[in-house]
Amino acid sequence: MTKRVYKVNEVFQTIQGEGSYTGTPSIFVRLQGCPVGCSWCDTKHTWLIDPALQVGLPEVMAKRAESDYWAEVTPEALLSVFSERAYQAKHVVITGGEPCMYDLVPLCNMLQQHGYTSQIETSGTFEVRVPEHSWVTVSPKINMAGGYQVLTSAMQRANEIKHPVAMQKHVDELLQLLQQTATTDKLIYLQPISQQKRATELAIASCINHNWRLSVQVHKYLGIE
Template sequence: MSHYKINELFETLQGEGSFTGQPSIFLRLQGCPVGCSWCDTKHTWEINLDSEVASDVVLNKKAETDEWVDLSPEDMLRIFQSKGFRAKHIVITGGEPCMVDLKPLCELFEQHGFSCQIETSGTFEILVSDDCWVTVSPKVNMRGGYDILSSAMQRANEIKHPIATEQHVDDLKALLKEHDIKSTPIYLQPISQKERATKLAIDTCIENNWRLSVQVHKYIGIE
């Protein structure tokens, strides 16, 4: 039976990309070696075995911590039911969720009427169900030194790229050219909510017929 290290499990609205506004259950997995300098979930990077806790600790978190619980997909389904979650869309994120095989997780959820989406940096092989929606947020030249995999770029249903500078835009264009990406929806997401980064994203989206993702959840103050 597959088990996964879960840092957070909660119901909210998806605030980014194609599913913005969609009621969703978020599963945040522990562990990520990519090392993005602007990461807003650095508490998920390290897997400290001393930080394993009971499920109720994770479910009732009031602050960001590196504590995680080991759960099977069946355990998660029971939690969804016990918590009375009504969302039918599941977002699997991290950390870097593709460090592990997500196919058993996705397939079981889909068998129970849920749709699945993963959010990945594109630096690990993507092992998911055929119907899983894959959001690749490519992390170029990060501290961890991982390359973006061609297989990840080709599997992406959408590409969501964080930007703050022209260099970030140039990196994305080079990546799209390298992997011959032509029809996949492209979202630009300002790394900060600052006016300069947002204006750059807007102008670049208009210039290239791309789309804007503004992390709606941060603007309206939800998790």
């Protein structure tokens, strides 16, 4: 049987700075590939999967700056990296790129078998293939350049919905999406784009108005990865 492999851009240990797990020591596994096309994306180096930029896992782990180099990695190899690096965190955040381009069931199950919890950060535009025990954060990307639609199935699978906002139309789009997908029982966070003052003020006011929660990207205020 062919082993499951994932295209990995980087792996690092830090503090989760967003959503319900804010402040939690976490291992981030960033996967390569995303066609969604968010204009404000801060990880555009993960968008394209260029075979010419494939390297080995040691080269990925040796990175000291953002790059579009990636490696094909098995779940077993990832676990070995966690051990070799002596990572202490037991919460693994699988992000991207767009992680739900991949079937994440084998990876998440192996993580659980070895004492880790898993969290997926997705745009909601691809089918979410994860076990029930995985925490799913949907950051719905509405009307992006790639033309992908946010899936009702992704919204309904979400444990939390974390929506980036810069202007009122972003709040209105979220309200419409929640109505269309009959999503009423989730934790909902608003996240100001790029920590802009105006966006932050809008997010605070909207959270109070709708009884939502605020996510402020704590890691960026702290100046950590």
